[in-house]
Amino acid sequence: MGRLFFAALSGGLFGLGLVIAGMTDTRRVQGFLDLFGGWDPTLMFVMGGAMVPMALAWAYLRGRQVSLLGAPLPESPPSKITPALAIGSALFGVGWGLAGLCPGPAMASITFGGMSGLIFLAAMIAGMVATPRLRALIASLATRGHRMDIRRLTDSYAVSPQILPEDVAAIAAAGFTTIVDNRPDGEIPPEVQTEAMRKAVEAAGLAFVVNPVIGGAITMDNVRLQGAALAEAKGPVFAYCASGNRSSIVWALSQAGTRPTDELIGAAARFGYNLEPMRAQIDALSANRG
């Protein structure tokens, strides 16, 4: 209940702040973006004002693991600047400039923005719904010419970026007896989704374990299932996701306590997977098991 109360308080205050700041007025937003027609700096004051409480909030949370209501805090964002970030931001800037609306004000002005506001909102939602499919399309173009890469974290466990059904023969030849699928189907085209991979893996006579891990939202069930796959495997285990990062994280969490945390983090670090942010969780799990 507490969470819902604070969600309502936050949403309401956000909306009121947008109205008072004039951010639901497209003239004011476009006036800020228009450097050659009587520039309106109001938006800069809005942004500056908004950043002060947030800077304090981040400073207060430094070193903490959970929110005041005990909810997990957002993961630290990856520092990598991806093409999706750059292209997406550019596209957003074009739409923002054209209409003077961004997602917050578009929602805040539903009741008084008239037909224009509703048309914009409907198109924006359609774009949001279409984005996962666009991503899958881009991913399918990107998987052309990809190379499977067996990264042996230990003698009994390896991770890899996304594999194709035709890679399974090479994985079997390398001595693996179990393949773990850590990639959610929503991220990829049907040719490499779970059912297609299951057929290829079972045809090669290997065991197949489905354990989709959502980036940034790893569950304890994910960890237990990964651990069970390793415990029950007859030989070395091969796991894949998009880059091998999630397969490394669930593995390290599932093996907490079986070997020192430094060793778990170090094994992943050899292949460029940074598990340092998970250190506290690995230590906590290992203490529980010990």
Add this chain to the structure above:
Amino acid sequence: MPIEWLYGAAGGVMIGIAAAIFLLANGRIMGASGILGSVVDGTAGRSLSEKLVFIAALVAVPGLAAPLIGRAATHATGSVAVLVVAGLAVGIGTRLAGGCTSGHGVCGIPRLSVRSIVATLIYVGMGALTVLLARHVLGLI
């Protein structure tokens, strides 16, 4: 100093407090595109209820307040083509970029997130370029 700048700063502080509440209490980033996007594409999971409540309040409070304080005019363009193109660009762009003005700007920059700073520079720059071209060169808006 024009009074509108003060209103801007005051409204901005309220927006920042709203974002701080969502982070401190619920442990979530107050990003409008992420909240709405995950609700409509079905990836909200267990956070669905708090996101729906957030959106309901974000719609209802301005609905009551804007007419009361005489700020209910949005002056949005009436051109359906511009609105549809802009809406699609904002919807797809913010989801690809993983955030918008609130998520990357209000929440990400004070965290000194490099991604958020880069995203904000790009969307403000492209926004300014778009207004320059669409308003002063092409006369679209």
